[in-house]
Amino acid sequence: MNTSGWLFDIYPNRLNGLTLWLIGDDGQRHCFQHKFPVSFYAAGPTHRLRALWKYLSEYPQPVKLSRTERRDIYTGLIPVLACEIPNPAALHALFQQVSQAFPDLTYYDADIHPALRYAAATNLFPLARCQVETLGSQVQTIQTLDTRWELNPQPAPLRTLTLEPDQDPACRTPTSIRFQYERCAYTLTLQPARALLINLRSILDRFDPDLLLTSHGDSWLIPWLAEKSRELNLPLPLNRDPAYEVITHKEHTYFSYGHIVYRSQQSQFFGRWHLDKHNAMLWSDYGLEGALEMARVTCLPVQEVARLSPGTGISAMQFVTALQTGVLIPWRKAEPEKPKTALELIRADMGGMVYQPTIGLHENVIGIDFVSMYPGIMVHFNISPEVPRSGAALEPSTLQPGLVPQTLAPLLQKRIAYKSALFDMPRWHTLREKYKARSSAEKWLLVTCFGYLGYKNARFGRIESHEAVTAYGREALLRAKEAAEELGYEILHMYVDGLWLKKAAKPQPEAVRRLLEKVADRTGLPIALDGIYRWVAFLPSQLNQRVPVPNRYFGVFQDGSIKVRGIECRRRDTAPLLSKTQTGILQILAKAPDAAAFGTLLPEVQRFISTQQRALREGRLPLEDLILRQRLSRELDAYRTPSPAARAAQQLAALGKSMRAGQSVRFILTRGQPGVHAWDLPTQIDPKTIDIQRYQTLLQRAIDTLLNTLAPTAPQPNIFDLPPCPEPHQQPLKIY
Amino acid sequence: MGRTLPTATDLLLQEQESFARFRRALRRSDQLALDDLFVSARQHLAATQYAAHALPFEVMLLSMLLEEHKLVIRLQRQLEEMTRRLP
Numbered sequence: 001m002n003t004s005g006w007l008f009d010i011y012p013n014r015l016n017g018l019t020l021w022l023i024g025d026d027g028q029r030h031c032f033q034h035k036f037p038v039s040f041y042a043a044g045p046t047h048r049l050r051a052l053w054k055y056l057s058e059y060p061q062p063v064k065l066s067r068t069e070r071r072d073i074y075t076g077l078i079p080v081l082a083c084e085i086p087n088p089a090a091l092h093a094l095f096q097q098v099s100q101a102f103p104d105l106t107y108y109d110a111d112i113h114p115a116l117r118y119a120a121a122t123n124l125f126p127l128a129r130c131q132v133e134t135l136g137s138q139v140q141t142i143q144t145l146d147t148r149w150e151l152n153p154q155p156a157p158l159r160t161l162t163l164e165p166d167q168d169p170a171c172r173t174p175t176s177i178r179f180q181y182e183r184c185a186y187t188l189t190l191q192p193a194r195a196l197l198i199n200l201r202s203i204l205d206r207f208d209p210d211l212l213l214t215s216h217g218d219s220w221l222i223p224w225l226a227e228k229s230r231e232l233n234l235p236l237p238l239n240r241d242p243a244y245e246v247i248t249h250k251e252h253t254y255f256s257y258g259h260i261v262y263r264s265q266q267s268q269f270f271g272r273w274h275l276d277k278h279n280a281m282l283w284s285d286y287g288l289e290g291a292l293e294m295a296r297v298t299c300l301p302v303q304e305v306a307r308l309s310p311g312t313g314i315s316a317m318q319f320v321t322a323l324q325t326g327v328l329i330p331w332r333k334a335e336p337e338k339p340k341t342a343l344e345l346i347r348a349d350m351g352g353m354v355y356q357p358t359i360g361l362h363e364n365v366i367g368i369d370f371v372s373m374y375p376g377i378m379v380h381f382n383i384s385p386e387v388p389r390s391g392a393a394l395e396p397s398t399l400q401p402g403l404v405p406q407t408l409a410p411l412l413q414k415r416i417a418y419k420s421a422l423f424d425m426p427r428w429h430t431l432r433e434k435y436k437a438r439s440s441a442e443k444w445l446l447v448t449c450f451g452y453l454g455y456k457n458a459r460f461g462r463i464e465s466h467e468a469v470t471a472y473g474r475e476a477l478l479r480a481k482e483a484a485e486e487l488g489y490e491i492l493h494m495y496v497d498g499l500w501l502k503k504a505a506k507p508q509p510e511a512v513r514r515l516l517e518k519v520a521d522r523t524g525l526p527i528a529l530d531g532i533y534r535w536v537a538f539l540p541s542q543l544n545q546r547v548p549v550p551n552r553y554f555g556v557f558q559d560g561s562i563k564v565r566g567i568e569c570r571r572r573d574t575a576p577l578l579s580k581t582q583t584g585i586l587q588i589l590a591k592a593p594d595a596a597a598f599g600t601l602l603p604e605v606q607r608f609i610s611t612q613q614r615a616l617r618e619g620r621l622p623l624e625d626l627i628l629r630q631r632l633s634r635e636l637d638a639y640r641t642p643s644p645a646a647r648a649a650q651q652l653a654a655l656g657k658s659m660r661a662g663q664s665v666r667f668i669l670t671r672g673q674p675g676v677h678a679w680d681l682p683t684q685i686d687p688k689t690i691d692i693q694r695y696q697t698l699l700q701r702a703i704d705t706l707l708n709t710l711a712p713t714a715p716q717p718n719i720f721d722l723p724p725c726p727e728p729h730q731q732p733l734k735i736y
Numbered sequence: 737m738g739r740t741l742p743t744a745t746d747l748l749l750q751e752q753e754s755f756a757r758f759r760r761a762l763r764r765s766d767q768l769a770l771d772d773l774f775v776s777a778r779q780h781l782a783a784t785q786y787a788a789h790a791l792p793f794e795v796m797l798l799s800m801l802l803e804e805h806k807l808v809i810r811l812q813r814q815l816e817e818m819t820r821r822l823p
Contacts, residue, residue, distance in 0.1 A: 342790070343788075343790060345740065345741065346741060346788045346789075346790065347788040349740050349741045350785060350786070350788065351743075353782055353785075353786065354782055355782045356778070356779055356780070356781055356782060474786065478786075494782070544775060546772075546775045547775055547778050548778075548779070
């Protein structure tokens with residue numbers, strides 16, 4: 001039988017192979033089995049490999065053994081023992097025994113997700129269009145009809161059921177659940193549970209959703225439903241595949257990029273998807289569309305990719321490339337950093353270049369940005385752990401593209417295609433939001449790819465490659481600075497991949513084009529105009545007015561849009577009152593065509609500020625505007641002097657709520673002890689206890705941040721008359 | 737992030753810290769002037785980092801000197817201008 005449709009779900013089954021779910025073009029959901037043997041490889045001394053052969057030939061399950069040669073990314077072709085078993089689900093148990101019995105051997109391809117192996121073998125990925133030929137439920141042949149890099153894939157007709165409790169279960173016990181599917185929307189109370197379960201079961205049977213989109217489903221709803229279904233002996237077909245139970249993973253916390261991150265427990269289905277908006281990675285950033293894009297390009301199943309970090313996504317992409325190009329994926333990386341002299345280390349161990357901006361208000365400022373700078377460098381200059389580089393010169397490599405550039409190139413190309421399509425697209429266009437979400441998901445993959453190049457546990461990482469990327473990034477930025485200075489621009493600020501420049505004359509399109517061309521020519525990297533600011537203010541440190549702080553500024557583009565970085569209204573932990581006040585002030589100031597017009601707007605700004613201040617003083621603000629939100633940086637018992645967030649968390653913990661490091665707490669500042677009131681306490685806060693004075697100080701500070709910098713900076717005359725720069729001879733790019 | 741060595745900002749703070757005893761024994765007015773010198777060094781942290789000098793304090797001293805020199809030239813210009821305007 002021939003079936004065509006979208007590949008929906010894929011997982012190893014207990015028989016010999018994988019279970020595939022398809023959303024058919026006929027509207028049916030099909031379930032197939034596909035025989036799919038998998039292999040891992042072992043390398044080491046011949047006598048040990050022989051011993052392994054003997055061990056495996058006596059293994060209770062059949063293991064197909066053969067001697068062959070495969071390519072290790074660092075050392076080239078090596079002789080290996082290939083061990084193939086017919087059942088992908090049994091690989092993990094087999095490999096555990098083998099690695100314990102033979103810990104001295106080097107293993108490859110041992111812990112690769114079956115979906116990635118399948119993707120490498122068949123070019124199939126989640127939601128790929130495909131054509132299947134089957135005999136009974138067994139797949140005979142399967143063929144993809146599109147690629148991962150399709151800009152406008154045909155959308156799959158997903159049936160979505162949304163379930164939302166009325167309260168955040170971490171704070172208060174929910175009393176009802178809101179159901180929504182197709183055009184139906186209604187609310188059911190949790191009690192009696194039997195009625196709720198029967199209702200849900202009938203929706204699952206009748207409507208048969210592909211996706212259960214929940215709020216707090218991972219941490220509360222699904223476990224609660226499963227428990228009630230057991231208690232009342234009312235089976236609930238959450239899984240489409242009746243052979244499996246709902247899978248749950250435990251909660252955990254980890255440290256990443258200077259933050260403690262908390263992930264609640266997870267519940268995943270078989271043959272159906274469950275996504276929890278509150279436990280999905282970057283959901284607020286790119287939503288379902290971005291999660292689907294992540295799954296498409298990484299080939300990881302949707303339920304997993306939505307809960308994993310982009311770093312795991314980019315590793316998955318590298319694994320697929322490696323499997324397809326016949327490169328072995330090391331089980332544990334054993335590639336130590338090469339020895340360096342102290343001076344080499346000082347020179348190599350640097351990040352991106354971050355300049356000290358010229359503090360103050362500037363007019364007619366040009367902002368330019370390198371397009372996806374670090375991934376661009378990796379692709380253009382072929383930076384990959386296995387690609388040798390001669391000396392320190394970083395010229396475009398003539399060698400075969402390495403594994404990292406091979407993986408990144410189509411992704412980078414796809415993102416640039418989305419970005420340029422967005423640039424030309426009118427605001428009302430229906431595809432706009434989709435493109436934005438997809439491009440944002442791709443951005444996270446590209447960004448983390450650079451980090452993974454230097455991550456000690458990344459299978460295809462090497463610190464020297466990571467350093468080469470930042471080195472070229474610094475070089476490119478300095479070349480851009482030199483090119484701009486040759487054209488007579490003054491450099492106001494530089495930040496890793498962006499520059500802020502100004503000239504006495506108002507910038508003309510022709511001049512900007514010349515600037516971009518010259519920079520692109522000098523660096524070999526694509527650069528784009530971020531925008532021309534009517535005015536922009538670079539802010540000093542809050543502690544010392546003379547000390548500049550990188551990446552703390554606000555400004556208004558020529559089209560009137562506002563750009564803000566590093567000040568209160570950009571931070572997630574500020575009370576909405578402060579953000580609203582700052583945004584309000586900026587919106588008034590954005591009306592000024594230039595800094596000279598500020599004077600006429602200041603009375604309006606002053607009136608707005610007074611209104612806000614009066615509302616705060618007289619207690620007329622909604623309480624929500626005063627909520628601060630902070631993350632717990634450690635476990636509660638580890639605080640020596642508890643921060644306000646920790647004190648608020650203690651109030652919640654006293655009521656039996658579990659508060660772990662990495663979770664965020666909402667609270668309002670109050671007078672006296674303990675100085676805070678957790679927002680999620682069941683008792684309402686008494687408005688009289690709010691520490692108005694403290695909020696007044698915070699508000700004043702936020703206002704000062706904006707207004708103190710608004711006097712235009714007196715132009716600093718150049719103390720030396722700059723001679724016209726001669727065009728420098730273009731040197732090959734050097735790392736240092 | 738993942739770096740082994742202190743950043744230029746860390747180095748500057750370390751150097752400043754190492755002069756704590758010296759600073760303590762200075763007069764209050766001199767203490768403020770000294771702090772100001774370190775602020776001058778902060779204006780060129782990106783360049784200090786990029787220089788990757790084995791003795792970073794030398795680069796910091798040079799940063800301070802650079803700011804001082806700019807000030808001297810600016811004042812000199814102003815003085816010349818004012819002298820020219822005098823009858």
